[in-house]
Amino acid sequence: MTQQTPVMRLCISCRKTFDRKNLLKITKDHKQGIIFQKGMGRSAYICKSKICYSDSKIKKKLQKALKTFLEPEFIDIFEKEITSYNDYPNKGI
Numbered sequence: 248m249t250q251q252t253p254v255m256r257l258c259i260s261c262r263k264t265f266d267r268k269n270l271l272k273i274t275k276d277h278k279q280g281i282i283f284q285k286g287m288g289r290s291a292y293i294c295k296s297k298i299c300y301s302d303s304k305i306k307k308k309l310q311k312a313l314k315t316f317l318e319p320e321f322i323d324i325f326e327k328e329i330t331s332y333n334d335y336p337n338k339g340i
């Protein structure tokens with residue numbers, strides 16, 4: 248049996264590395280704009296810790312990481328996304 252090495256990614260908020268499966272990926276897709284968990288383009292990862300996603304500076308950090316402007320509505324969508332992701336950690340999209 249081959250051992251699977253977890254893919255480690257950095258949370259842009261707490262700057263700790265986590266298994267990719269435990270992070271929410273936010274991508275600035277070339278065609279679709281900002282999308283979660285899929286897409287091609289510049290991406291940022293955030294862990295599921297409430298301290299991270301409810302951080303008041305998270306929007307700024309994301310804008311910097313994705314090199315884009317995020318609409319004010321983004322934070323609402325983002326919070327919904329990450330909280331539902333917390334409920335179903337293995338659902339996969």
Ligand SMILES: [Zn+2]
Pocket residue numbers: 258259260261262263293294295296299
């Ligand atoms: Zn974090």
